[in-house]
Amino acid sequence: MTDDDRVFKALADPTRRFLLDLLFRRDGRTLTELERELEMTRFGVAKHLKVLEEADLVVVRRQGREKLHFLNPVPIRLIHDRWIDKYTERHVTALVDLKNALEEPE
Amino acid sequence: MTDDDRVFKALADPTRRFLLDLLFRRDGRTLTELERELEMTRFGVAKHLKVLEEADLVVVRRQGREKLHFLNPVPIRLIHDRWIDKYTERHVTALVDLKNALEEPE
DNA sequence: AAGTTATGTGACCATCGGGTCACATGTCAA
């Protein structure tokens, strides 16, 4: 299993993406903290976190018996750079901004 | 199945990522053209292209009996924007540049 | 020391997803 395979497989599950969303809003949470936000047993959440960790999308720091989880944005950036070169990035960004402006009018 | 679910599921397979790589290098190829680059039957490739198309990662244009495939970078950009905000983007870009410099010395 | 809290492991089961094939439709060329 290659590095990028791990990353994309990790991102393929909605629960794992939701975990990343949670960590994006606030870093450094423990397993039990994250478990509270999900309708799933602790074991399921732990399994998902392990997948994210092995993909390096989440990095951890042990603190006593607790394990703190942090979001690592680097692999995400690498996905971007794989299929969007510097030249087309300008166009795509403009397109996305336009899309957002149309979908979320103030 | 939500939009983003389709995108991430589509990206989860190495064959489909390779197809995107091919289209990133050169757009507007047909099924049989792409099939030649893969060690897989035409049916397998067609199935993968359909998944990419339904995820809007690939857009198509019919031309007679041929079907031309083009890469659409917009969903990729949206992934980026989901977990990398404007503020941290500077740091992450710097990190990635550094990583590339270290791994590919001239 | 004893109970409680936070996390880890391996097995198990149901479902999903990748790949192939037989068969079918539509389009171009002679």
Add this chain to the structure above:
DNA sequence: TTGACATGTGACCCGATGGTCACATAACTT
């Protein structure tokens, strides 16, 4: 119009994946 070419469909098999549970270790508390 007849044959060759480009693509589409539905069924099938098998390995991979998501979720749960019984059981276990480690660390804080009183």
